[in-house]
Amino acid sequence: SQQGEEDPQALSIQEGENATMNCSYKTSINNLQWYRQNSGRGLVHLILIRSNEREKHSGRLRVTLDTSKKSSSLLITASRAADTASYFCATALSGNTPLVFGKGTRLSVIA
């Protein structure tokens, strides 16, 4: 399957530091998305990067995509305690296939 797998499973950093999370997937994809989940309930979309893009920015977030390595990374700069959450990558083979999520990285930002 094209399911993404995040690495590391858990990450603990000090406020102000940068946090990097990685996602690897198995097959060619149409796009890759990152989501955040607080308190184990609804997910919030962060950023979508298409297969023909290599890097994308949104505020303190930076996402890269390397289709040759089938991997993506999410960088959160100058982290804050409020960034504490689980972060998931999700991939789709095409526009007509469902998004499949990885198991997530649990990020803890310590004030």
Add this chain to the structure above:
Amino acid sequence: GAGVSQSPSNKVTEKGKDVELRCDPISGHTALYWYRQSLGQGLEFLIYFQGNSAPDKSGLPSDRFSAERTGGSVSTLTIQRTQQEDSAVYLCASSPTRTGGNEKLFFGSGTQLSVL
């Protein structure tokens, strides 16, 4: 409402009972997904409704699980003869067009199902 609405937010049931979980997507959204998340785990895809096309049911774990979407809007996920391993948070999400894989999803807050 402005977002995806799920009800109930919590459901406790006894093993062997049937349960129905409801999802109201954002008005006008044509793609609707159901996912399941066990404690501390990732999201497990269950079913995907894409406009008027036949739903993708490839993620349903057994024939005890079924879902329908009436009038292209509200969806109901039904679990028959619930088992303890069905305990999880059931999440619904929608996206604006039928090409759901190309767009971001908007998630509801989920239904926490506990089977005793």
